Amino acid sequence: QVQLVESGGGLVQPGGSLRLSCAASGFTISSYYMSWVRQAPGKGLEWVASIDSDGSNTYYTDSVKGRFTMSRDNAKNTLYLEMNSLKSEDTAVYSCGTEALDYWGQGTQVTVSS
Numbered sequence: 001q002v003q004l005v006e007s008g009g010g011l012v013q014p015g016g017s018l019r020l021s022c023a024a025s026g027f028t029i030s031s032y033y034m035s036w037v038r039q040a041p042g043k044g045l046e047w048v049a050s051i052d053s054d055g056s057n058t059y060y061t062d063s064v065k066g067r068f069t070m071s072r073d074n075a076k077n078t079l080y081l082e083m084n085s086l087k088s089e090d091t092a093v094y095s096c097g098t099e100a101l102d103y104w105g106q107g108t109q110v111t112v113s114s
Helices: none
Strands: 003-007 010-012 018-025 034-039 045-051 058-060 068-073 078-083 092-098 108-112
Touching (some): 018 092, 018 108, 034 078, 045 068, 045 078, 058 068, 078 092
Parallel strands (some): 010 108
Antiparallel strands (some): 018 078, 034 045, 045 058, 068 078, 092 108
């Protein structure tokens, strides 16, 4: 059974940091280009970041460049999203997954508020 389980979300003040994790089971992430997406309240799904199968290249939406860092540990079958200098507009449910297999997790809530 394929599962992607995100963790690490929470409430943080503007300017703060969080590190999200995404633990995969039931398939091996090492063969796949993986992504993080987010959905803010009342808005559509937004792509946030992606990473090549071996971690050699990462890609980010403009609004998070320089603040977010995506990484992966294929040995642990886990993805990460380091988020710094958080802003209120980063408030959303963050999910990880792969478009190739259309596998996505349920997400973890990130709320940036004072």
